Amino acid sequence: MNRIRIHGGRVIDPASGRDELAEVVVADGRILAVGESPTDLTVDLEIDATGQIVCPGLIDLATRLGEPGAEHKATIASETRAGAAGGITTLACLPDTHPVMDTPSVVELMHRRAQEANSVRVLPLGALTLGLAGERLSEMVALQQAGCAAMTDAGHTIRDTLVLQRALEYAATFEIPVLLTPADPWLSQAGYLHDGIVATRLGIPGIPATAELAELGRSLALVADIQGRTHFGRLSTQQGVELIARAQNSGLPVTADVAIHQLFLTETDCAEFDARFHLQPPLRSIADRKALRAALNDGTIGVICSDHQPHDSDAKNGPFTSTASGACGVDTLLSLLLRLVEEGVFDLRQGLACVTINPARVLGLETGCLTPGAPADICIFDPDAVWWCTPETLRSQAKNSPFLGWELPGRVNHTLVDGLLIHRHDDPL
Amino acid sequence: MTTQLHADGRLRHFLTTEGLPRQLLLQILDTAESFAGVIDKSVKKVPLLRGRTVINLFFEASTRTRITFELAAKRLSADVLNVNVATTSVKGESLLDMLRNLEAMQADMFVVRHAESGAADYVARHVGPGVSVLNAGDGRHAHPTQAMLDAFTIRRHKGDFEPLIIAIVGDVMHSRVARSQIHALSALGTGEIRVIAPRTLLPRDIESLGVRVFHDMRLGLQEADVVMMLRLQRERMQGALLPSEPEYFRIYGLTEDKLAAAKPDAIVMHPGPINRGVEIDSRVAEGPRSVILEQVTNGIAVRMAVMSMTLGVYQEMPREPA
Numbered sequence: 001m002n003r004i005r006i007h008g009g010r011v012i013d014p015a016s017g018r019d020e021l022a023e024v025v026v027a028d029g030r031i032l033a034v035g036e037s038p039t040d041l042t043v044d045l046e047i048d049a050t051g052q053i054v055c056p057g058l059i060d061l062a063t064r065l066g067e068p069g070a071e072h073k074a075t076i077a078s079e080t081r082a083g084a085a086g087g088i089t090t091l092a093c094l095p096d097t098h099p100v101m102d103t104p105s106v107v108e109l110m111h112r113r114a115q116e117a118n119s120v121r122v123l124p125l126g127a128l129t130l131g132l133a134g135e136r137l138s139e140m141v142a143l144q145q146a147g148c149a150a151m152t153d154a155g156h157t158i159r160d161t162l163v164l165q166r167a168l169e170y171a172a173t174f175e176i177p178v179l180l181t182p183a184d185p186w187l188s189q190a191g192y193l194h195d196g197i198v199a200t201r202l203g204i205p206g207i208p209a210t211a212e213l214a215e216l217g218r219s220l221a222l223v224a225d226i227q228g229r230t231h232f233g234r235l236s237t238q239q240g241v242e243l244i245a246r247a248q249n250s251g252l253p254v255t256a257d258v259a260i261h262q263l264f265l266t267e268t269d270c271a272e273f274d275a276r277f278h279l280q281p282p283l284r285s286i287a288d289r290k291a292l293r294a295a296l297n298d299g300t301i302g303v304i305c306s307d308h309q310p311h312d313s314d315a316k317n318g319p320f321t322s323t324a325s326g327a328c329g330v331d332t333l334l335s336l337l338l339r340l341v342e343e344g345v346f347d348l349r350q351g352l353a354c355v356t357i358n359p360a361r362v363l364g365l366e367t368g369c370l371t372p373g374a375p376a377d378i379c380i381f382d383p384d385a386v387w388w389c390t391p392e393t394l395r396s397q398a399k400n401s402p403f404l405g406w407e408l409p410g411r412v413n414h415t416l417v418d419g420l421l422i423h424r425h426d427d428p429l
Numbered sequence: 430m431t432t433q434l435h436a437d438g439r440l441r442h443f444l445t446t447e448g449l450p451r452q453l454l455l456q457i458l459d460t461a462e463s464f465a466g467v468i469d470k471s472v473k474k475v476p477l478l479r480g481r482t483v484i485n486l487f488f489e490a491s492t493r494t495r496i497t498f499e500l501a502a503k504r505l506s507a508d509v510l511n512v513n514v515a516t517t518s519v520k521g522e523s524l525l526d527m528l529r530n531l532e533a534m535q536a537d538m539f540v541v542r543h544a545e546s547g548a549a550d551y552v553a554r555h556v557g558p559g560v561s562v563l564n565a566g567d568g569r570h571a572h573p574t575q576a577m578l579d580a581f582t583i584r585r586h587k588g589d590f591e592p593l594i595i596a597i598v599g600d601v602m603h604s605r606v607a608r609s610q611i612h613a614l615s616a617l618g619t620g621e622i623r624v625i626a627p628r629t630l631l632p633r634d635i636e637s638l639g640v641r642v643f644h645d646m647r648l649g650l651q652e653a654d655v656v657m658m659l660r661l662q663r664e665r666m667q668g669a670l671l672p673s674e675p676e677y678f679r680i681y682g683l684t685e686d687k688l689a690a691a692k693p694d695a696i697v698m699h700p701g702p703i704n705r706g707v708e709i710d711s712r713v714a715e716g717p718r719s720v721i722l723e724q725v726t727n728g729i730a731v732r733m734a735v736m737s738m739t740l741g742v743y744q745e746m747p748r749e750p751a
Binding site: 195196197199200201202203204205206208272273314317318319320321322 | 447523524525543545546547548550551567568569570571605608632633634635637638
């Protein structure tokens with residue numbers, strides 16, 4: 001049943017290194033073949049991808065979908081639709097929800113809502129410690145069995161080093177990947193902006209780059225001892241990148257990601273108190289941005305995420321320091337990635353690897369590639385189309401994008417999940 | 430930053446001294462000079478703002494700043510309303526809702542003090558086209574009228590800014606006054622601006638604002654024409670910024686002995702309220718070189734100047750700098 005042939009497109013599959021004009025055939029929800037298909041093959045649906053790029057569906061490693069607990073900001077239904085329109089087929093969802101994703105029941109709730117939304121995959125990430133409080137370990141194995149691909153305390157740092165050590169050890173016992181966002185809690189708790197020229201001028205308490213470095217140093221010392229797979233998320237500083245590179249060179253099982261806004265924006269974007277640029281970790285200096293881009297090029301950082309954090313307008317309305325941090329980003333992830341390609345950060349294949357096979361490997365997923373037999377999660381986009389980022393063009397329920405007003409390349413025309421067409425441009429399914 | 434200027438370069442709001450042209454700062458000083466004459470008369474009132482409504486919107490407790498703004502507005506014949514939000518409780522009402530309500534009462538000007546940096550800027554972004562906003566202090570960001578009254582006081586004593594060495598001493602990190610002083614004094618062409626403080630009280634990259642940093646007070650005061658002390662809030666002793674008040678006073682408190690390093694005719698300033706025996710010795714605060722009370726008096730004229738200029742009733746073009 002349900003066979004789809006995608007023809008005429010340039011197929012880029014970073015996992016296999018393929019980048020050529022080819023056909024992709026999908027059967028029963030899985031990739032059947034990539035290359036040339038028999039002309040007598042009967043299909044239920046032909047998709048003409050001429051002039052377009054066919055690649056694995058994107059995997060966004062760090063998102064928040066509003067549910068449960070912040071449905072006034074966003075819902076799984078709204079954000080999965082936005083994700084589909086952005087070519088994203090898997091939204092990994094951070095556990096800092098209300099209630100916290102630290103028990104299988106919350107994970108099941110997420111799955112049920114995602115099923116009702118009938119769109120892209122929602123992949124809950126489990127809490128590393130109960131209530132994200134950094135005191136007691138969560139039932140990681142139960143969470144994993146409920147469907148959590150990895151454990152993380154999201155933006156919360158485990159202050160007690162002994163608890164952190166045990167969390168890493170316990171996760172390593174069961175080969176559960178751990179995601180950490182490095183920020184020393186004492187150096188960062190009172191701050192809102194990168195501790196630099198702009199924070200000094202505006203009189204806003206800063207978060208020094210050393211906050212990232214200090215926490216990375218502590219975590220890496222433990223990882224070196226435990227040797228468990230650890231992924232460091234939302235890197236923001238040059239020094240942080242250097243430390244990760246050193247750890248990788250010495251053979252530690254360490255990977256890293258960066259939020260895509262860090263690759264474009266800097267502290268100077270905050271110079272007018274615009275709360276859309278209130279982010280955590282904060283936007284850093286131009287030198288940091290340069291180092292982050294270089295780290296993508298040399299592979300130190302292998303994953304780019306949107307760090308999608310939808311907010312209602314009230315949450316962003318007020319003096320800078322009383323607004324909520326975070327930006328929405330699923331709508332712009334692919335387009336900004338294409339912009340990085342245009343700006344020479346990497347070639348398209350390497351860029352797509354950062355949002356497909358690389359995050360799939362971090363999370364241990366079988367998606368993120370076009371290997372025959374893999375689930376048919378596919379994104380087909382026109383790289384030459386151009387769109388304006390405005391509140392109206394954003395599909396996310398939230399409009400807190402720091403890229404409003406930008407002209408962006410790339411439009412997703414088709415998104416498939418498990419071989420089902422869940423998004424078609426100009427035709428809301 | 431929300432633009433403070435009308436398209437023709439006149440002042441619309443007064444939110445920060447940063448980025449304002451020298452001509453405009455001189456115009457404020459000159460206008461203030463003309464009002465200083467009014468204050469010295471027995472009938473201390475001019476009818477420039479008759480029929481206008483000024484609302485003092487204070488989200489942070491303050492007595493002297495609110496009083497001088499109130500006096501300034503009253504001497505310009507405006508109707509003045511004081512909304513002391515710090516004590517009346519906001520009842521969950523957002524800053525924006527409160528603002529909209531007050532604006533609906535046909536206010537012409539908001540004088541805003543708020544504990545968060547950027548609050549005055551935020552208010553200015555949300556008021557209607559005919560309404561002006563004066564920043565009476567927002568977090569650690571800016572206190573532009575204080576900086577201008579300081580500049581006014583300095584000019585009265587020292588004349589031209591260009592040959593001057595001005596030292597700012599104390600808690601620069603938490604000080605909106607210091608930031609506004611630095612921007613104003615450098616725009617006015619001050620020869621050298623110094624900051625003197627331990628590293629825990631200096632924000633990162635403060636040199637980028639165009640100041641020289643000193644940690645040794647005697648070295649920093651050498652040859653200074655003006656010594657501007659900053660208030661050290663007592664809560665700074667918590668949080669490991671400083672070990673103790675006595676140690677701070679020993680090293681950075683202004684005493685006659687340390688002041689001897691400055692020029693013999695150096696003046697001593699302080700934005701008040703002063704902490705005697707913490708940042709300044711009583712003998713210096715009350716000594717012959719102190720102009721601290723003069724600053725308070727000058728504050729009224731400077732605030733009258735800014736109020737009349739932002740409400741567009743003082744149209745005189747700036748004079749050429751002397």
